[in-house]
Amino acid sequence: MDSPVWDDPNYLKLWMFCLMRATHKEREVLVGNQIITLEPGQFVTGRKSLTEELNKGMKPKHKQSEISWWRYLNNLEKWQMLNIKKTNKYSIVTISKWVDYQDNEQQLNNKRTSNEHQMNTNKNVKNVKNDKELFSSSSDHDFAGVFQFYQSNLQKGVSESPYNTELISQWFDEWGKDLLLAAMKVAAKKEAKGVSFVEGVLKKWKEAGVKTIEDARKYQLEFNSNKPNYQSNVVKIPNYESGDSNARNHERDSKPSGYVKLYK
Structure with missing residues (x-):
């Protein structure tokens, strides 16, 4: 609670996102055609993917732009909470004190x-x-x-x-x-x-x-x-252009009071 991220919901959400996305063990991930080795406390991200994930489920008025989320992430780096290794295709984020944030590494293993x-x-x-x-x-x-x-x-x-x-x-x-x-x-x-x-x-x-x-x-x-079986009720549309009087009578006799139910 003494951290500056506590006072801003966007920073707090971003920080929690980083902690939850970080890998717990060394692993290889495939980005495009390139294999990247991640160390504990690291994850791969990008501007667009970061924005899509953080804005998911939020009300439109609360969503942040791609530039804003990326600026927030860079500020976390300035505060020495994480490090960002940037390339032209992706970025690798490293949590600075990852080991310290784990309750007990042996229990985790x-x-x-x-x-x-x-x-x-x-x-x-x-x-x-x-x-x-x-x-x-x-x-x-x-x-x-x-x-x-x-x-x-x-x-x-x-x-x-x-x-x-x-x-x-x-x-x-x-x-x-x-x-x-x-x-x-x-x-x-x-x-x-x-x-x-x-x-x-x-x-x-x-x-x-x-x-x-x-x-x-x-x-x-x-x-x-258990899938529902949807069946359409085919409605025959009268040909009014032909001048068929039966078509006019059909419209008068079968016109619904509210709406036509096309599916059941």
Whole structure:
């Protein structure tokens, strides 16, 4: 609370964003065709991706411009809270006192080891025959393979962003390659584009307690079977230009009092 960021909601949101986006362990991320190694306390961002993320869900009057958010980030650097390594394509942000902000590094390592063990257990679950292609094992896919699937099937027509790459990396760590690839296949099957559709699938899976490929398969089968069946009621439009008196009578007799319900 003694920090200057506490007095301004935009600075506070930006600072919390930086702390939550920073990686907890060394990892490699793919930005375009370049592999970047991130150290603990670092994350990749850019002006546009930073602005889109921070303005997401905000009321229009509270949204900040790209220039404003970037100026706020540079001020955090001036206050020695972080460091920004800039290139013409992306920027790497490093939290200055990252280790000091961790409660207990050993506890963190133990927790991550436990999570990784759980993910390995999930990935070894036997697949079933139904939806074999959608929920098949992807043991031959590493992160590069998963990201390549995203680029080939979900990024068409969507601008590339360093934030998207970092987000996919976080999902890869959290869900494992099998479940993440399955979620991407679900999104691609619906002809959806961008990470937001994959995020939607993963969010629903998380709410439903999906932890294995088998869980995901059962959820999707149930989800698809419960979809509402929308059927349109075809309304025949009379041909008034022909001068057909029956058409005029049809208009008089069938004109609705409020509106015509086209879908049920």
